[in-house]
Amino acid sequence: AQTVTQSQPEMSVQEAETVTLSCTYDTSESDYYLFWYKQPPSRQMILVIRQEAYKQQNATENRFSVNFQKAAKSFSLKISDSQLGDAAMYFCAYLDGATNKLIFGTGTLLAVQP
Amino acid sequence: SAVISQKPSRDICQRGTSLTIQCQVDSQVTMMFWYRQQPGQSLTLIATANQGSEATYESGFVIDKFPISRPNLTFSTLTVSNMSPEDSSIYLCSVEDQVASGRSAFEQFFGPGTRLTVL
Numbered sequence: 001a002q003t004v005t006q007s008q009p010e011m012s013v014q015e016a017e018t019v020t021l022s023c024t025y026d027t028s029e030s031d032y033y034l035f036w037y038k039q040p041p042s043r044q045m046i047l048v049i050r051q052e053a054y055k056q057q058n059a060t061e062n063r064f065s066v067n068f069q070k071a072a073k074s075f076s077l078k079i080s081d082s083q084l085g086d087a088a089m090y091f092c093a094y095l096d097g098a099t100n101k102l103i104f105g106t107g108t109l110l111a112v113q114p
Numbered sequence: 115s116a117v118i119s120q121k122p123s124r125d126i127c128q129r130g131t132s133l134t135i136q137c138q139v140d141s142q143v144t145m146m147f148w149y150r151q152q153p154g155q156s157l158t159l160i161a162t163a164n165q166g167s168e169a170t171y172e173s174g175f176v177i178d179k180f181p182i183s184r185p186n187l188t189f190s191t192l193t194v195s196n197m198s199p200e201d202s203s204i205y206l207c208s209v210e211d212q213v214a215s216g217r218s219a220f221e222q223f224f225g226p227g228t229r230l231t232v233l
Contacts, residue, residue, distance in 0.1 A: 045224035
C-alpha cells in the first residue's frame with residue numbers, strides 16, 4: 001500500500017526567509033500525482049502545488065516550488081520569501097492515478113515569525 | 115475550480131444520535147469523496163461517492179455507520195450514525211476536478227468542513 005511520510009511535525013521560519021518542508025512516499029506505481037495542501041486555522045484545505053510523476057521538471061507556483069526526486073521518492077516543498085499568511089498546517093498527498101484516491105501525510109505545522 | 119459548501123459548519127450532538135452532513139458543489143462532478151480528520155490528525159478517506167452507484171468504503175469504515183447518498187452530480191450527504199465521542203472530528207467532502215494539461219491531472223478540491231463534537 002502507498003504511504004506518505006512527513007518527518008517534520010513542526011517547522012518555523014522568519015518572515016521573508018526560505019523554508020523547505022520534507023515529504024517522502026512509497027509506491028510501486030509509475031503513474032501518480034503528488035500534491036501539497038495548506039490548511040490554515042480556518043480548516044479550509046487549499047491546494048498549493050501539484051506534480052505529475054511523469055514530468056521531470058519541478059513544479060513552481062509563484063513563491064512555492066517543489067524538489068521532486070522520483071528515484072528517491074521524495075517531494076519537498078520550498079516556500080520562498082515567507083509571509084505571515086503562510087502559517088498553516090501543510091499536508092503532502094499522493095494520488096493513485098488508477099484509483100483516484102488521495103493519501104495524506106501526517107502534516108507539518110509551519111509557524112512564520114515576524 | 116469547483117466551489118463546495120457544507121452544512122452544517124459545526125454541530126454539537128449527543129451520544130447515540132445521528133447527524134447528516136450535506137455537501138453541495140456549484141458544478142457537476144463525477145467523483146465526490148468524504149474524509150475524516152480527527153483532532154490534530156491528518157485526513158483519512160471514508161468513502162468515494164459516485165452518482166448512480168453505491169459508495170465505496172475504505173477499510174475501517176462501514177455503510178451502517180456512515181451511510182452516504184449521491185442523488186445527483188452536484189450533491190452528496192454523509193450521515194454519522196449512532197454517534198459516540200470517538201466520532202468527534204472534522205468531516206470534509208471533496209470533489210475531483212479534471213484539469214487539462216496535455217495529459218489529465220486530477221485535483222481534488224475541498225469543502226470547508228463540518229466540525230462535529232459528540233458529548
